[in-house]
Amino acid sequence: MTDQAQTPTVESVSESMENIVLGEDDQPLSKKALKKLEKEREKARRKQEREAREAEERAAREANYVDYSAGSYGQLPLNQSQERTNRCREKIADINGSRLGETVLLRARVQLSRPTGSRLCFFSFRQRTESIQGVVAQDKDTVSKAMLKFATGIQAESIVLVEGVLVAPVEPVKSCTVHDAEISIKKLFVVSPSLDRLPFTLEDASRPEEEYEKEDAQFSRVTLPTRLDNRVIDLRTITNQAIFRIQSGVCQLFREFLLKQDFVEIHSPKIIGAASEGGANVFAVKYFKTNAYLSQSPQLHKQMCICADFERVFEIAPVFRAEDSNTHRHMTEYVGLDLEMAFEEHYHEVMDLIGKMFVYIFDGLNQRYSKEIAAVCRQYPFEPLKYLPETLTLEYPQAVQMLRDAGVDMGDFDDLSTENERFLGKLVKAKYDTDFYILDKFPLCVRPFYTMPDPSRDGYSNSYDFFIRGEEIMSGAQRIHEPSLLQERARAHDINPATIAPYVDAFKYGAPPHAGGGIGLERVVMLFLNVGNIRRTSLFPRDPKRLEP
Structure with a gap:
């Protein structure tokens, strides 16, 4: 101056x-x-x-000056389990307009804060997929100017302890899951502050895709790589909270159904001495003075359990595939939902059971997780999955003919390409009005060595895949349970029977006919919710280019 x-x-x-x-x-x-x-x-x-x-x-x-709010706000000391008051803390999910006038205590994250004028500060508090509005209003008795100043300085994503009275908002709070009540805050403490600047805002990470398509859009799009690089923050969005609750639901329903069908849950080794599927798509690891491999599948051990008279087994565990596939649906590590079952007369007993299992899972998701499905749909709009009470089954030659009739040049024993899978899915949807179906009787040449050949049709096999929205989510088959045929088929796939001797030997002492399959958990969730990329349904995805976080 x-x-x-x-x-x-x-x-x-x-x-x-x-x-x-x-x-x-x-x-x-x-x-x-x-x-x-x-x-x-x-x-x-x-x-x-x-x-x-x-x-x-x-x-x-x-x-x-005497701060009449002293003791009602501030930074709490580090929680080292110094005390236990046993005072009830609320879940936002349990709060609604019928409880107006009640005093509540809850711990939550600060989704956002918005000072208004010189005497008000609005908050949005979040617990998982639920949120509620809170208001700090300066007055002469409870909330001092110093308390209001403290409140306005709390950073987004800090964890706070809030106490206040439930009151009716001036108008319904559309931005929170609790629309008909808000908290008039009387006490506000920071439990754990957010210290650094966020790599992106939760608001930007939660915006519906359609908002970015508007001509006057002023928002910052959070790309998938940025999300995955900062996965801990990204997983806090209501959409991701919903996705992984749904994923958990798939596992629960899978387990529920099979336990009711007298299956036994097993846990097979993930470090093995030979490639379980054959071929070169395995991760080799140093194992003391020899080499070992990360399991491509629990396949061999599932079958050994059938030979051990377990009769019906299932497993939920990681699967490792050393495939340099950088697509929307492939990962080098994923969660496999595997099952194996001895049957009485025909492998279709197993195929039909699996079809019923998927209907049970889809019904359960729609009934138990409707709120979560709606949350995902708000950000990634999709048509609900269509499926039939009795799952549609087509044979491979029928599928080939449908594709040919639609102009696709395809041989009888050609494997389905990704493009043809999707096209077939559209044809099936148009003709049968279902997004979910089974394709049976695949060519033998495109299936693993342990697949049972079809006895009535040369070149085909007793094998099947399950599809959602034109993409494969499960592969299965009747397994060869006769040792000499198993060795013959292994040699046909350039696998030395000596490298899988313990597996082959398991069938030398009598084995019941059996079948099963392996399901990719993340792929099922991706296609059920139609979110377009498997990395959105993998907690911390692993692919050829990503090993972190």
């Missing part, structure tokens, strides 16, 4: 008057000029006295 812009003091005005009583030409000033200078000196004196008085009053107020 320049000298000319400074407020004149009494001394500076007096000095000026002394210097300018005589003008530049050393002539005395007029009475009018002297009177003006006198007024300026008086004005400066009064201002100086006023400022001094205000400073004294402010100091006195600060010296005597």
Whole structure:
């Protein structure tokens, strides 16, 4: 600030008057000029006295100030389990407008805070997929100016402990899951502050895709790589909370159905001495003085359990595939839902059971997780999965003919490409009005060595795949349970029977006919919700280019 812009003091005005009583030409000033200078000196004196008085009053107020909100806000000490009060803390999911007037205590994250004017601060508090609005309003009895200032300084994503009274909002709160109640905050403590600037806001990470398509969109799109690089933050969005509750639901329903069908849950080794599927798509690891592999599938051990008279087994466990596939549906590690079952007469007993199992899972998701499905649909809109009470089954030659009739050039024993899978899915949807179906009787040449050949049709096999929205989510078959045929088929796939001797030997002592399959958990969730990329349904995805976080 320049000298000319400074407020004149009494001394500076007096000095000026002394210097300018005589003008530049050393002539005395007029009475009018002297009177003006006198007024300026008086004005400066009064201002100086006023400022001094205000400073004294402010100091006195600060010296005597009593914060009537003291003890009702602040940073809590580090929780080292010092005490246990056993006071009930609320879940936002249990709060609604019928409880107005009640005092509640809850711990939540600060989704966002919005100061309004000089006496209000609005909050959105979040627990998993639920949220509620809170208001800190300065008053004369409970919430002091100091408490309001503290509240406005809390960073987004901090964890807080909130106590307040449930009141009716001025209008329904559309931005929160609790629309008809808000918390009038009386106490507010920070349990764990958010210290660093967020890599992206939860609001941007939660926006429906359609909002980015608007011409006047001013939002920052959070790309999938950015999300995955900062997965801990990304997983906090309501959409992701919903996705992984649904994923958990698939596992629960899978387990429920099979346990009711007298299956036994097993846990097979994931470090094995030979490639379980054959081929080169395995991760080799150093194992003391020899080499081992990460399991491509629990396949061999599932079958060994059938040979051990378990009769019906299932497993939920990681599966490793060393495939350099950078697609929307492939990962190098995924969660496999595997099952194997001895049957009485025909492998279709197993195939039909699996069809019923999927219908049970889909029904269960729609009934138990409707709120979560709706949350995902808000950000990634999709058509609900269509499926039939009795799952549609087509044979491979029928599928080939459908594709040929639609103009696809395809041989009888060609494997389905990804493009043809999707096209077939559209054809099936148009003809049968279902997104979910079974394809039976695959060509033998495109199936693993342990697949049972079809006895009635040369070149085909007793094998099947299950599809959702034109993409495969499960592969299965009747397994070869006769040792000599198993060795023959292994050699046909360039697998030395000696490398799988313990597996082959398991069938030498009598084995029941059996069949089963392996399901990709993340792929099922991806296609059920139609979110377009398997990495969205993998907690911490692993692919050829990603090993972190």
